[in-house]
Amino acid sequence: MRFSGKKVLVTGASSGIGLAQTQAFLAEGADVIAVDVKVFTDKNTVSKFSNLSVKICDVSDAHAVQALAEDVGAIDILCNTAGILDDYATIEETDFMLWQRILHMNLDSMYLMISAFLPKMKQKKSGVIINMASVAGLVAGGGGVAYTASKHAIVGLTKQLALDEAQHGIQVLGIAPGAIDTPMNAADFLENDGEMAKWVASETPAKRWARAFEVAELTLFLASPQANYMSGAIVPIDGGWTIK
DSSP states (O other): OTTTTOEEEEESTTSHHHHHHHHHHHHTTOEEEEEESSOOOOHHHHHHOTTEEEEEOOTTOHHHHHHHHHHHOOOSEEEEOOOOOOTTOOSTTOOHHHHHHHHIIIIIHHHHHHHHHHHHHHHHTOEEEEEEOOGGGTSTTSSOHHHHHHHHHHHHHHHHHHHHHGGGTEEEEEEEEOSEEOGGGHHHHHGGGGHHHHHHHHHSTTOSOEEHHHHHHHHHHHHSGGGTTOOSOEEEESTTGGGO
């Protein structure tokens, strides 16, 4: 029960990596606020854990985020996991509306959430912020032009924020997943008899896709006292994709 007494907020918590993070922190004794724009439908998690609070919020909406922060109060750990894909669209396939939508949801949401919850972390002189980046934030080829731009920006946000806030006792870290088996990536499995998914696995040195719980386990480590001296690190969990 490493996180007993800790208050954790996870965005994008209704499915995929966010759901796995929520379940992992709950199992470790944390009081978890699960935030998503969609209804939290994992009834097994809701029935199993009394230390779970579910909130519906569009984290890209400034007014909604401010209301959420006032409702929730101070937290110890913030996991900015919510995000969307762009179907690997090139710049010719990306109109300005799509460009704005991807950056608004992936990047602006993190700015809003951090801005809302950081002040109380600074008052306590402690806190951990974990931003969900991607291998698309480290190299090209992990998404389309808008998604890749948004994830590179998240890497920059994470590093600068870590530099600014380390003196205040706050850790800021990033996770860069590669091929993770989540509902958001489901189209990669279904399209063309899963040929794209097979190709991604063959191109990954580990020769497989990862499961969401593996990212959640990394999250637990980064949020734990064992990682207390880490600051500004962007940790790939990609089966070796970025070492090629």
